[in-house]
Amino acid sequence: GAVVSQHPSWVICKSGTSVKIECRSLDFQATTMFWYRQFPKQSLMLMATSNEGSKATYEQGVEKDKFLINHASLTLSTLTVTSAHPEDSSFYICSASGNTDTQYFGPGTRLTVL
Amino acid sequence: KNEVEQSPQNLTAQEGEFITINCSYSVGISALHWLQQHPGGGIVSLFMLSSGKKKHGRLIATINIQEKHSSLHITASHPRDSAVYICAVTGNQFYFGTGTSLTVIP
Numbered sequence: 767g768a769v770v771s772q773h774p775s776w777v778i779c780k781s782g783t784s785v786k787i788e789c790r791s792l793d794f795q796a797t798t799m800f801w802y803r804q805f806p807k808q809s810l811m812l813m814a815t816s817n818e819g820s821k822a823t824y825e826q827g828v829e830k831d832k833f834l835i836n837h838a839s840l841t842l843s844t845l846t847v848t849s850a851h852p853e854d855s856s857f858y859i860c861s862a863s864g865n866t867d868t869q870y871f872g873p874g875t876r877l878t879v880l
Numbered sequence: 881k882n883e884v885e886q887s888p889q890n891l892t893a894q895e896g897e898f899i900t901i902n903c904s905y906s907v908g909i910s911a912l913h914w915l916q917q918h919p920g921g922g923i924v925s926l927f928m929l930s931s932g933k934k935k936h937g938r939l940i941a942t943i944n945i946q947e948k949h950s951s952l953h954i955t956a957s958h959p960r961d962s963a964v965y966i967c968a969v970t971g972n973q974f975y976f977g978t979g980t981s982l983t984v985i986p
Contacts, residue, residue, distance in 0.1 A: 804970075810913060810925045871968075871976045 769793055770862050772872035779850055780880055787845045787875045789860030794870075795840035796862035801833075804857040816843055850879045883907045886967050886977035893984050899954040901980045903967030906948065914941050914952045915966040917979070926952070926965075957984045 769792040779785050789799055801813045801822075814830075816822035816837035824830045834846040843862075847854050859874040884905045893899050903912070914926040927934050927941040929950075934941050938957075943950040954961055962984050967977040 810915065810968075812924070 770796075770860065770870045770872040772858075772860055772875050774875060775873065776876040776878070778878045778880065781851050782849055785847045785850055785877060787847075787858055787860075787877075789843045789845070789862065789872050791841050791862045791864070791870070794862075794864045796843070796864055797840065798863045799837055799843040800861045800863075801835060801843075801845050802859045802861070804859065810859065813845075847877065850877070852879045855879045882978070883975040884967055884969055884977040886965075886980050888980060889978065890981045891983070893957050893982070895958060895984055895986050897957050897984075899957050899961075899982065899984075901952045901965050901967075901982070903950045903952070903977055904948060905950075905967075905969045905975065907969065907971045907975060909969040909971045911970045912943055912950050913968040913970070914950075915968060917964045917966065919963075954982075959984045959986050 771790045771792055773788045777785055797818055799816050802810045803813055804810050812825050813828045813833060814822045814824045814835050816835050818837050818840050822835035832848055834848060835843065837843040843860060845858060855878050857874050857876050859872055861871045884903060887902045911928050911930045913928050916924045916926050926939060929941055929943050931943060931945060938955045940953040941950065950967060952965060962982055964979045964981050966979045969975050
């Protein structure tokens with residue numbers, strides 16, 4: 767089946783720094799990628815939807831200047847958490863879909879902001 | 881073998897029918913999620929549970945930790961319930977099932 771990878775798997779950073787998370791579709795072209803986050807003991811929350819070559823569509827309440835999403839190619843999307851703070855500590859997950867509606871999920875990136 | 885197995889893969893039901901989707905997992909988990917995806921849309925979280933049973937409207941989710949099994953039930957199904965339903969578990973990382981595509985016919 768289709769494979770989606772995320773890098774890094776986990777990251778620890780100091781407050782105020784920016785962190786970039788990569789999401790790659792390894793064996794298919796992902797026309798759409800989704801970014802989710804999960805706070806401890808809470809369920810998944812959709813943050814944004816990105817289509818290759820166009821601006822991401824953010825869900826209500828998600829700051830687009832805080833969470834920069836770039837989907838410059840059909841195999842790569844990046845999420846940059848700018849000026850990260852401890853409240854941004856979370857589990858970030860991407861998923862990707864190609865020609866069908868089937869979504870393939872990445873394994874997630876655990877971000878801890880000190 | 882996938883860490884999370886769902887059945888059935890595809891399901892067609894008549895409006896009003898009672899629907900059950902099953903999920904079995906093989907890893908240790910802290911929580912299990914039931915997710916819903918409408919065509920072209922992102923995932924919506926329906927339930928997160930770590931024990932027992934939860935109910936929201938016509939949807940009921942149960943989990944048996946000892947048997948490593950969960951079920952999602954939809955009572956009085958409606959065409960708007962047509963979607964892909966995904967079971968996911970949280971352990972050291974997220975593990976996702978491949979989804980169950982549900983079509984409810986009027």
